[in-house]
Amino acid sequence: MRRLFLLCSLALTLVYAKDSVEFKYAPKNLERTYPTAQNQILSYNNVLENVRTSIVNISIKKEVNSNQLGANPFFNDPFFKEFFKGYGDIPQDRIQQALGSGVVVSQDGYIVTNNHVVEGANKIIVNLAGDKKEYEAKLIGKDEKSDLAIIKIEAKNLNAVTFYDSDKVKVGDVVFALGNPFGVGETITQGIVSATGRSGVGIVEYEDFIQTDASINPGNSGGALINSAGHLIGINSAIISKSGGNVGIGFAIPSNMVTTVATSLIESGKYTRAYLGVNISDISDDMSKFYNDNYGALITSVEDNSPAAKAGLKRGDLIIEVNGKKIGSASELKNTIGSYAPSKTVTVKFLRDKKVDTKNVMLATLDNKTLNGELEYKGLKLTQINPTHKQQLNITINGVLVINVDEKSEAYSAGVRKNDIIIQVEDNEIATLDDFKRATGSKDKKRVFIYRKGYILAIVL
Template sequence: MRLANSNRFRPLCRILLATLTGLLATATFAQTVEPTPADLRLIPQNEAQIKLSFAPVVKQVAPAVVNVYASRKVVQRQRVSPFFEDPFFRRFFGQPGGSGRPRERVESSLGSGVIISADGTVITNHHVIKGADAVRVALSDRREFDADIVLMDERTDLAVLKIRGEGPYEHVSFANSDSLEVGDIVLAIGNPFGVGQTVTQGIVSALARTQVGVTDFQFFIQTDAAINPGNSGGALVDMTGKLVGINTAIFSRSGGSNGIGFAIPAHMARFVAQAADQGGKVRRPWLGATVQMVNAEIAEALSLERPRGVLVTAVFDDSPAHDAGLKVSDLVIAIEGKEVIDPNSFGYRFATKMIGETSEFLVVRGGQEIAIPVSLQPAPETVPRDARVLREYSPFEGATVMNLSPAVSEELGLEGLFEGVVIASVNRGSAANQVGMRPGDIIRVVNNQKVESTRMLETITKTPPRVWRLEVERDGKISKLELR
């Protein structure tokens, strides 16, 4: 009986089991493939969404982006064959006489700029107008004006111009470049290759790029928005139409855009613009200490989970760092709450602070985090710089030299060098240039005499010997030269 009943209901049980299994599988599949909000593809719901465009941002910003034309006169000495000193040859070949007669030609460069105030203040790159005798700007409405150079700061590769003309002018506001994040949409506006005002779109590819090699303060915004020659000095703006950076450089093997462009953060541009308003000279705070990068070995020795911050390696007497209580082996991990990742980011964070204020350093000392307020003061000129252009025939002819001090050392980017005579600049084509002298070279010894001042060096050059024996310090190394 049990066997009979079991055989009778077995097919029915199989059907019920199969049905139940199917229902469970369907429920499981439905739960698995249910789309999440992130996976949804939304259909535009209205005309505004269909016509989504960057045009409103461009219309807001484009009138504030200008073309910058810089020109300078260059005098060249024409080499003429001695034969043309003879009037017969000059008359026959129609060539001018005189050997080494100077010829004047005009060199020009083209870049972009951004109007940052209604009175016509323009910020651009230093390299766009370097050495310019005249600067002219062209607005997007095709009006052109001459412009005065208010400030040039080679260390940041920024310059400030003032349009000669009646305003008000359309201008842009600075954004907080510290709030940028990788992935933010940005627009680059400028005049690439001189074809006219052009807009390109991209995203912020990276922040705090420090291996660009364009300025002394290596801290750049990287973007994939197309930037080409002529874009230099142009605007990088966010989706609110505010200025987040000044387009400066590209990484390229061909000269064109490869999707790797760099912009100076608006925070640095604002700092330079404020300096132009306050007297036309950039005054940066001086710390009076040196720092080094923290690598994996140092991080392990300090029991850090990962390399971070910068390590203080020296603190100079009578400096803001010394007065604040900063010590050798302190690990600086943040300035004003902004993370410090290497010496370049440290220099950027500190150099963009205003003189007269106080900056808070977050320091790790003995395994404990402590906050140290540092007074922001300019570097002192402990001895007069007494700048002199050396004109006597010597290995230094054409060089401008200064007495070293913390102020001069800071201006030339020399760390911890406060005594001696330094070369501040070298004229092209001069004897100093041909010998290989460079700005930043420190003249230690000339003909067995220790050089202690610019006056002393100038006196030495007035009595040239048959052989010049020099000791020059460059990048911490002493080189001994013998020149006949």
């Protein structure tokens, strides 16, 4: 072992003798500056004291069924309930409780939190800092694609948080994460911004996270990430961890995305994203040489009759800028377009044949548009049944699968639920998304036949 070490040392010596390297050194006369003296205490108390009352504790209650047999409609019949009484065959609903955090965004009671904090809640309870009263909150709207939700309590003169432009957040900025983890009360942790513009994490569909090493613990979800001036730069959303504990990799939804989504949720109860109509990808170093060493979002296909098609964009164009904002990747384009309202006209700068060109594009809505094999229709998100779905759901039928339902939509009120399979609309059997689009082309209400866990029901939609 010693011989090997000596040989390695010799080899290294020979290498350094051949390749001389000049190392860069810091000046020797650098002075060390101390932030405090012995008669001073460095503190952020004045900043935190003001903002901590903008943070609320959220507890939810929701009924969950402990047995899949509950899906059978016969178990909801009082006769059968009485018949099986005492045999344990009828699943009993139980109450599940969970804790999270929220941030007051208006003096009259609007609160922003994560969608996953309030999802499926039958009852939402809010506790304010320094107030022993419990407030029952109403769900105003939610956006699963960004993991944001707005709730409201009946209260006045609340301490609304002050927003900061998250585009101006820099790596190394001192930040604080505020929330109510584990139900122990208010907590504040300190750290720095580790990165901005984080995407591709796989948490939600639209990702543009601020990454921080400030501890974000269970129960901090929906809480505030603030800068050293006491301004909100993000809503705490998730952590990366193998054990569930904090390891210094936390993510917050940037404040600019929060204000855009929250404003729409408060005004209309939903957030509708703009639609460009292109499939896009990142480019490699080799590919960038074809575009004058630029990076951006490469158009790989353009949907027929889409805003992009009408504007003249085509496969092979590299989008590098939208409305003056530089685009460096496919995820940046997706987030940028998704931040605009439908019918907005944007200026798209792109490279084609190594020449820069611009087009004005009038964006459209994602509603009732097929995107990446999915269709949005009246609050439903649909996809075509594939072999994987059939195996997971243990079915053999064809149709379109409901993968999500907006709880404020007409479809939800009519009785459509997640994992329902639409098999027929009026007299038209449904096997594909195109079948569904043709069958629902007019605005008239129609009979829709749904397969749900072994039985078929009909609704009007």
